[in-house]
Amino acid sequence: MKFSQSKIRRTAIAYLFLLPTLALLGTFLFYPMIRAFILSLWNYTPLSPENHFAGFANFQRLLSDSEFWHSLKNSCLYLIVVPVIIVLSLGLSLLVEPKIPFINFFRAAYYLPVVTMMVVVALVWKQIFSTDYGILNTILIRTGLIRSNVPWLTSSRFALFTVMTVTIWKGLGYYMVIFIAGLRSVPPQLIEAAMIDGCKPHQTFFHVKIPMLWPYITLVAIVSSISALQVFEEIYMMTQGRLGTATLVFHIYDTGIWTQQGGEQEMGYACAMGVVLFLLIFIFTFFNVKMMGRVHKTGEGV
Amino acid sequence: MIKQGKTKLYYIMLAGKYLFLCALVIVFIGPFFWLLSIALRGSGNIYSLRLVPEDLTFSNFTETWTKFNLQRPFVNSMIVALAVVFLNIFLCSLAAYPLARLEFPGRQFVFFLILSTMMIPFQLYMIPLLLTCRRIGLDNSLLGIILPSSVGAFGIYLIKQYYHSIPGDLEEAARIDGAGELSIWWQIMFPLTKPALATLAIFIFVGNWSNFLWPLIITDREELYTLPVAIAKLSGAFIDKTQYLAAGSIIAITPVILLFLFLQRYFISGISLGAVKG
Numbered sequence: 001m002k003f004s005q006s007k008i009r010r011t012a013i014a015y016l017f018l019l020p021t022l023a024l025l026g027t028f029l030f031y032p033m034i035r036a037f038i039l040s041l042w043n044y045t046p047l048s049p050e051n052h053f054a055g056f057a058n059f060q061r062l063l064s065d066s067e068f069w070h071s072l073k074n075s076c077l078y079l080i081v082v083p084v085i086i087v088l089s090l091g092l093s094l095l096v097e098p099k100i101p102f103i104n105f106f107r108a109a110y111y112l113p114v115v116t117m118m119v120v121v122a123l124v125w126k127q128i129f130s131t132d133y134g135i136l137n138t139i140l141i142r143t144g145l146i147r148s149n150v151p152w153l154t155s156s157r158f159a160l161f162t163v164m165t166v167t168i169w170k171g172l173g174y175y176m177v178i179f180i181a182g183l184r185s186v187p188p189q190l191i192e193a194a195m196i197d198g199c200k201p202h203q204t205f206f207h208v209k210i211p212m213l214w215p216y217i218t219l220v221a222i223v224s225s226i227s228a229l230q231v232f233e234e235i236y237m238m239t240q241g242r243l244g245t246a247t248l249v250f251h252i253y254d255t256g257i258w259t260q261q262g263g264e265q266e267m268g269y270a271c272a273m274g275v276v277l278f279l280l281i282f283i284f285t286f287f288n289v290k291m292m293g294r295v296h297k298t299g300e301g302v
Numbered sequence: 303m304i305k306q307g308k309t310k311l312y313y314i315m316l317a318g319k320y321l322f323l324c325a326l327v328i329v330f331i332g333p334f335f336w337l338l339s340i341a342l343r344g345s346g347n348i349y350s351l352r353l354v355p356e357d358l359t360f361s362n363f364t365e366t367w368t369k370f371n372l373q374r375p376f377v378n379s380m381i382v383a384l385a386v387v388f389l390n391i392f393l394c395s396l397a398a399y400p401l402a403r404l405e406f407p408g409r410q411f412v413f414f415l416i417l418s419t420m421m422i423p424f425q426l427y428m429i430p431l432l433l434t435c436r437r438i439g440l441d442n443s444l445l446g447i448i449l450p451s452s453v454g455a456f457g458i459y460l461i462k463q464y465y466h467s468i469p470g471d472l473e474e475a476a477r478i479d480g481a482g483e484l485s486i487w488w489q490i491m492f493p494l495t496k497p498a499l500a501t502l503a504i505f506i507f508v509g510n511w512s513n514f515l516w517p518l519i520i521t522d523r524e525e526l527y528t529l530p531v532a533i534a535k536l537s538g539a540f541i542d543k544t545q546y547l548a549a550g551s552i553i554a555i556t557p558v559i560l561l562f563l564f565l566q567r568y569f570i571s572g573i574s575l576g577a578v579k580g
Contacts, residue, residue, distance in 0.1 A: 011407060013483050014400035018412060021397035021453045028431060028450040029419055035430035046433070095323065100316075108566055109327045112334065115562045115569070117512035119530040120551040123537055124333045127340070127544070135336065138351060173330070177570055230423055233514050237534060249425045256429045257519055267429050274426040281423055 036271045044268035051268075058272035068273060070244060071251035074160060075280070078228045078247060081164050081171075085224045086217060089172045093179035094205075107180075111173035118170065122237035125166045129153050129238075156243040163234045163245065171227070175220045182216030183209070218292040225284050229277065248277050341548035362549040372550060374525055375532035378444060380557075382517075382528055383510045385448045390506045391499050394457035399487045401458070402465035403473065413462075420455045424515070432519055446520045447528065451510060457502050464498035465491065504561065504568045511558050529554040 043054040062068050096107050113121060128136050129152035137149045152162040186209055194204045210217075232249045239245040241254060254260050256270025335353060344357030366372060400406065401413050431450060432441070440446035468491070476486050492499075514530045521527060527535065533554050537547055562569060 010404060014404045014406040014409070017400045017404075017483070017487070018397050021393050021416070021458070022412075024393070024449065024453050025416070025419065027434065029422070029427065032427035032430035032434055033422055035433070036427045039430060092326075095319070095326075104566075106323045106327065107570075108563075110330050111569070112331055112559070112562070115508050115558050116334075116555050117514070117530050117558070119512075119514055119534050120337075120555050121333075123533070123547065123551055124337045128333060128336065135351065169330075226423075230425060232425070236514075237537065252425055252429075253515070253519075257432070267433075270429055271426075274423075274429070277423055278426045282421065285421070 036274055039268045040272040040275045042268040042271075044271075045264040045266055048264070054268070058269050061269065062272060062276065067246070068251065071246045071248045072276070072280075074244070074246060075229055075231070075248040075277075077160065078164065078167075078231055079225055079284075081168050081228050082221055082225045084168055085171060085175055086220055088168070089175035089220065090179050090213075090217075092172060092176040093183060096176070097180050097183045107176075110176060113170045114173040116170070118233040119237055121170050122166060122234050125169075126153065126238050129162055153238060154243070156245075159239050159243045160245045163231075163238050166234055166238070167228070167231060171224065175224065178216055178220055179213070182213045185216075186212045214292065218288065221292065222285055222288045225288060226281055229281055229284065248273065248280075252277065337548050337551060341545060341552050343545055345543070362543070362545045363553065366546045366549040367553065369546065370532075370536060370550065372529075372532065372553060375527045375529045376553070378526060379511060379529040381444055382447050383507050385444075386451045386510045387503045387506045389448070389452035390454065390457050391503055393453040394461050394502065395492055395495060395499065396487070397453065398458050398461035398465055399483075399491060402462045403470075403491070404483070416455050416458055428516065428519060435520060440520075442521055442523050442526060444526060447517050447526075450516065451506075451513070457506070460502055461495055461498055464495050468494055501568050504565060507561070508558050 040058055041053060041055060042051060043057065044051045092110060096103055096110070128134055131137065131149050131151045131154045134152070136152070137146070140146045141149070151158060153159050190208055190212070191204055194208050199207070230249050231247050232253065235241055235245055235247055235250045236253075241250045241260070246254065252270050252273045255273065256265055256267045259265055339353050339355060341362055342358050342360065343355040343362075344359045350356075397416070401409060401416075435441050435446045435450075440449065472490050472494075473486055476490055481489075512530060513528075514534070517528045517531050518534070521531065533547075533550055536550060541547060
């Protein structure tokens with residue numbers, strides 16, 4: 001009797017500790033999330049008297065909405081940054097992992113873009129990439145590498161890729177730090193043993209370090225692909241979604257809130273796109289975990 | 303002779319490596335100097351390639367500050383970032399305590415529920431969140447920017463892991479002495495987790511200082527703009543001098559860069575702690 005009473009007391013205390021957190025998450029995360037799924041089935045625009053349940057009409061409309069498909073394609077295309085980020089940040093971490101003089105300075109320098117707000121980063125790069133007066137074109141012309149200005153941000157052929165380089169530039173330092181932690185987790189004895197067995201540096205890298213780093217590579221792949229699918233600020237600041245550069249998140253914002261081209265805030269329809277984004281991220285993370293796990297296992301056999 | 307050749311090669315390699323590292327420094331912090339260079343230019347040619355302008359002036363900073371009334375967004379950003387930091391420190395610590403230290407039914411489920419929020423993209427629920435905030439009168443208020451970020455899975459996870467590394471003796475002794483759980487948490491555990499709390503504080507500060515999408519959506523009154531929103535709106539508006547935009551940008555990023563320069567080790571340790579979860 002006494003035992004169960006103290007157990008109830010303990011449980012009550014535990015949930016009292018959790019109460020503020022659960023209340024806040026409930027109000028500002030779980031409830032809106034559930035409502036997003038519900039609204040995706042509604043024809044909903046704020047202040048409209050004709051909001052009504054629409055079943056899967058929003059999703060049907062998505063199927064034939066070329067703007068949506070284009071933004072979805074752009075978001076998937078944006079995933080090109082993931083392998084680039086993995087290779088470059090791993091390379092960067094190999095450069096700065098050894099403790100040589102001034103190395104902390106170099107690490108800090110490469111990390112600086114990470115702590116800088118994207119709004120400012122995008123502004124600076126927009127200036128640098130500017131077609132007529134941008135410093136990049138000026139330098140390239142003066143050094144004779146190009147003969148006429150490259151329309152980095154003013155042609156639909158380049159714009160999205162130009163924006164991608166900014167995403168990569170800003171993120172590299174972050175992933176570099178993750179890989180430094182990964183390299184530190186490789187036991188030095190393992191490297192020594194491989195060297196004694198006659199492994200050349202590149203062999204120890206591919207056959208010892210890479211398999212040991214696999215969990216970290218998976219982590220970087222997951223984190224960077226989630227953020228690539230959520231890209232927004234770069235697009236908002238650098239192209240405003242023009243020249244066919246709207247990504248899925250930008251399109252959600254444009255449809256549900258901003259309505260750049262006029263018209264109403266189609267919130268239900270935007271929520272349906274949000275559901276697609278959620279599924280995309282879910283599938284991608286799942287895929288990453290599965291694929292990476294499998295490659296890792298076969299890699300171990302080699 | 304062979305040995306000498308080898309050391310020579312070694313030094314050449316090392317010099318080459320430093321040269322490469324320096325070239326990368328230009329890639330990563332060159333754009334910051336370029337921004338500063340533009341901010342320091344007088345009314346002369348902003349497109350000239352000179353890094354140190356001929357007509358060097360600091361007046362752009364003061365002019366931008368007064369002309370566009372940047373004090374307002376600066377103070378707003380400070381209030382938002384600091385409030386979110388304090389709320390997170392207390393709420394994450396409070397929630398992590400029973401999850402790490404108490405036995406109770408539903409513990410695993412609650413922890414899983416909290417962690418699962420990491421999988422949910424903000425853009426999925428931002429529109430209903432906006433509707434909720436409008437309904438309860440939080441739209442167009444700083445509180446509306448603050449409250450949705452006031453607690454998060456990352457912080458709870460970080461502090462919970464740290465709690466696990468603390469031995470249970472102190473707590474047990476306090477419990478035998480008849481201390482309640484709240485005072486055990488506040489007087490014993492909370493002070494012991496200071497290093498993890500400092501890391502969390504810095505991460506939350508930087509993240510919220512730079513946060514853009516939510517403040518952009520929830521506020522449409524100019525006096526509630528945070529710095530990123532103010533800078534973004536400024537860049538979209540017609541202004542007579544690019545120098546002003548550059549100066550405003552420098553003002554916006556300086557606090558976080560200073561924080562980074564002085565507290566570097568916390569930044570690195572935070573990511574490493576976060577990376578362990580993978």
